[in-house]
Amino acid sequence: MIIGTAGHIDHGKTTLVKALTGVDTDRLPEEKRRGISIALGYAYLDAGEGQRLGFVDVPGHERLVHTMLSGATGIDHALLLVAADDGVMPQTREHLALLSLLGIERGTVALTKCDRADAALRAARRAEIDELLAHTSLAGAPIFEVAATTGEGVVALRQHLLAQSRQMPARDVAGQGFRLAIDRVFSLSGVGTVCTGTAYAGEVRIGDELWLLPPAAGQVPQVARVRSLHAQNESVEHAQVGQRVAIGLAGLDKDEVARGQWLAAPEVAQWSDRIDVRLRLWSDEAKPLRSGTPVHVHLGAAEATGSVAILGGLDGQVLELVQPGAEALVQIVLHQPMCGWAGDRVVLRDASATRALAGGRVLDPQAPARYRRTPQRLAELIALSQPDPIERLRGLLAQAPAGVDLSRLAAAQGLARDARAPWWSAAVAPGPKEAKVAEAASDADAGDGLVGGSAEALSTGRIEGTADAAMASAWALGPMQAGVWEALALERLAQYHRDQPDELGPDLARWRRLSAPRLAEPLWRALVQRMAERGQVRLAGAAVHLPAHGVALSALDERLAQKVLPRLVESGFEGSWVRDLAGLAQESEALMRTTLARLAQRGELFQVVKDLYYAPAAIHALAQLARGAAQEDGDVRAALFRDRSGLGRKRAIQVLEFFDRVGLLRRVGDAHKLRADCQLFLDEGEPVKAA
Incomplete structure (x- = not known):
């Protein structure tokens, strides 16, 4: 158990810790000379049965409250000191406010220097302390009368703290990253x-x-x-x-x-300059908290400046200000990045850093800059307010229209690698009520949730602010939202067929732009794959169409196809140009171009660049070479692909750009990245090479 001392300067914190543990926590020469604590000091006391108490002795000087906070944010039990001869002083109130705002509910009060006070004064001080604690998280805390210099009350206080340590529940180390x-x-x-x-x-x-x-x-x-x-x-x-x-x-x-x-x-690992929190304004504040208020932010052992933006109430209603003693959903906009994880405690002090202002709990350590006050966002923050990570994910899946980035959320929750798969499985496991709904509804009505992306992305997490943030991540989509996106995609595909009756259908990239441009790519690919498996759409090469729609070939098209298809197959990786095929068939280029376009729309040919066509077997083989040329980071090196295919540099790049367009690869700067879960140009049962 970690015990943190708190109290006004010169009320005996360091002396009492030494009496309890035998350790002098004032270690700096300046501390010895001035007789006050300047830095955090530490001491330890054996609690028996393998337990050991750790004491964090914090400074009491007003100018060193930021140091006090860096020690107090990690404590389990507060030891508040009040000198019997002085009574409650300004820093006593400040430290008590900070402890309350940090959510510390376990504590003990030591009435120190009792050798300087008679019985009447001690009783008056106890009443003063009870009144002080009445509306704080330490209300009802036991009070021990001690005199560290004479030893009075020290043994009883030590035994009490040891007993408190033994009563603490065992900490769960599983499931969280260190x-x-x-x-x-x-x-x-x-x-x-x-x-x-x-x-x-x-x-x-x-x-x-x-x-x-x-x-x-x-x-x-x-x-x-x-x-x-x-x-x-x-x-x-x-x-x-x-x-x-x-x-x-x-x-x-x-x-x-x-x-x-x-x-x-x-x-x-993560860091951000925007953090969404559930915040409580200190009840002793004279004015409500408004958006734009400058603050000093304390999180962990760090301190930074920033400002607040009031988002809404705990009921999801938009708010303009927070009244003293009230709670609200608030975004903290930082002037420099800080680290925080869901559930961490944060304390705000005023612009001059002279008094405690508010305290709360981190909900989203990667808060968005846009749409932060919309009803949708407020509903998501309410879901993130749930006490358990599983319930938070369930709540987000029920709210998020475009899905949940699982790798980002897992990092924000601080989940260790081996805890992420069980976390996801537990979140999507239906309860009795949900199971009945699923049994009573058809697939078309209820739908199923979707997961897109790799398991490796979920276990690794996504690191914000670095190049790794561009890596593929794992996403999840709730059942209701999946059904909405599916219906929209099918409607847009039907509309495309009505507008372009002579085409087989759009390629997957264009269909996504028409239907779901804001849906994450892993989710879009999972949605398409599910619709194809259910027979709702058909994939023909890189194109997609409804089962009832097709491109019919005329008798002339059939005749020309029979003439040129053998030549296309023979051309292999070089492909064939329209003009060459027109010469072979002794037909006009315009007619040949029309026929080849129809064959490409049916998925029987592929147009890599304008007027350059390839047979399916050649494209399949080139796709396998591209997969084989992918490095460990998924980067398909153009030079390696060129050497393996035997193509010239220009043609190799044209083929890679074609794969970018159809979704086998994705362009990131000058690099071509393999989409690890893409099923294009794979024979049935053939495994996908992981990026």
């Missing part, structure tokens, strides 16, 4: 760079790889390997959530790390 908020950095001879902080989630072992977040602007995260571990001041092989941890790192210099950064498992 992350630690760095509050101190130093170097040790023979060890190298050491970062200390509170482990917010998961567990870490010696040898694990961690990312330093957020990175410098325009940079990718630095990677370090765990060389050594100390948890609760003991050398260990692994550390876990809730512990004070010191991590010795290989691959990072001390000067490259700053307090406020995070060490996190790669799959949960």
Whole structure:
């Protein structure tokens, strides 16, 4: 259990911690000289049965409240100190407000310096404290009268804290990726760079790889390997959530790390300059909170400036301001990126950083800049307010019209790799009511949910702010939304047939532009595949059409086709030009062009560039070469494809651009990326090469 001290300057926090643990947490020469704490101090106390209490001694000076917050954000139990001779002071109220806004509900009060107060004064101070706590998260906390210098009450307080530690429920380390908020950095001879902080989630072992977040602007995260571990001041092989941890790192210099950064498992790495939160304005505030209010933001051990944008109430109604003591959905717009994960606590202080303003819980650490106050977005935030990640995903699937980016959401929830597949499976498993609906409705009425993208993308996550964000990700679409998109796509395809009766149908890319341009590509491909499997549409090469629609060939077309098809097959990877085929058939180029276009519309030929046609067998073979030329990152190297196909550079690029258009590849800058789950030009049962 991590215990954080809180209270006004010179009310005896450091002295009491020393009396409880035997450790003097004032370690800096300036602290010794001035007699006050300036930096976070740490001490430990054995709780028996393998447990150890960790004490975070925080400064009480008003100017050092930001340091106090960096220590308080990871504590389990608050130890609020009030000196019997002084009573409640300004910093007492400030620290209590911060503890309440951080959502810390377990706490104890120590009435210190009782050797300086008689019985009447002690009773008056207890009444004062009870009144102070009455409307806070620590209301009803037990009060212990102590005098650290004489030892009065110290044993009873120690026994109480040990008992509180034993009553704490065991922490669940499974399911969450490791992350630690760095509050101190130093170097040790023979060890190298050491970062200390509170482990917010998961567990870490010696040898694990961690990312330093957020990175410098325009940079990718630095990677370090765990060389050594100390948890609760003991050398260990692994550390876990809730512990004070010191991590010795290989691959990072001390000067490259700053307090406020995070060490996190790669799959949960993320950072953003916009965070959506459920926020409560402190009840003692004199004015309501309005959009545009400048604030100091405290999250983990980090501090940044920013402003607030009021989004809406907890009922989904749009709000213009938040009244004191009330809660609302709010977006925090940061002046520099910060890291946060769903459920993390955030505290806001006013523009001058002189008082606590509001506190809340992170809902979406990757908040959008646009459409943030729409009813749709507010409904999504209400879904994200659910206490369990499974319920959050279920709520989003029921709300999101264009689906849910599973890899992004999994990272935002802090889910470890091995927890993501069970998380998804549990979220889509129907309950009794949902099962009855599915049994009573036809497929056309109820539909099924969709998942698009690779399992690897779901387990890896998507890293915002880096080139990896362009990688394929896994998406999910709710059953009702899937049915809506399916109906729209079929209607647009039917309209295309009515407008272009002489064409077989659009290619897949054009059909998507006509039907669902905002739907993520993995979901679109999954939707098309499902419609094809159900027989709702037919795929002819790169084109798609309704089963009842087809392009009929005239007798002249049939005759010309018989003349030129053998030549097209013989031309192999070089293909055949319209003018050459027209000469072979001794017909006009215009007539030959019309006939070949009809054959291409039926999927019997492929036009790579204007007037250049290929037989299906050649395109299939070239597609296999393109798949074989894909590197581990999915990049199809044009030079390698050229060498394997034997084509010239210009023709090789023309073929790759054709594959871009039909959806086998996708263009990213100057590169051609293989779509890992594309089924184009594959024989039945042939596996897709993973990107």
